[in-house]
Amino acid sequence: MTAPTLPFDDLEKVYEHLATTLDALPEADESHFLAQLALALAHRVPDIDQVMAAIDEARQGATLDQA
Template sequence: MTMPFAELEPVYEELAMAIDRVGEAQAPLFLAKLALMLAHELGDRERALAAIADCERDLLRE
């Protein structure tokens, strides 16, 4: 089950504020920990790996 796009805005806003709170130096570690926690919650290794690949591909395309 996926979250409707309309519900993503408050998640994005909280994520941005959390990144600001932890600071620029800790942001990469925070994001890695968050990604691992969300992958654990997702409970599907293949979907987690696909999401990593999708995000990487998107950033490399820019």
């Protein structure tokens, strides 16, 4: 059984809101904001394996972006 996911349209809204928020922050604060966001979202997920998998997925995406 897989966990429910956001519909694509909602995911686009999240992306746009996140991008706008990051653009409004000083660059020096971006990492701290993203860490706080990750912890806030992780707090809402009742399964540590899903949280750890999301961290690994994001790390892989970041690695691919640098290639």
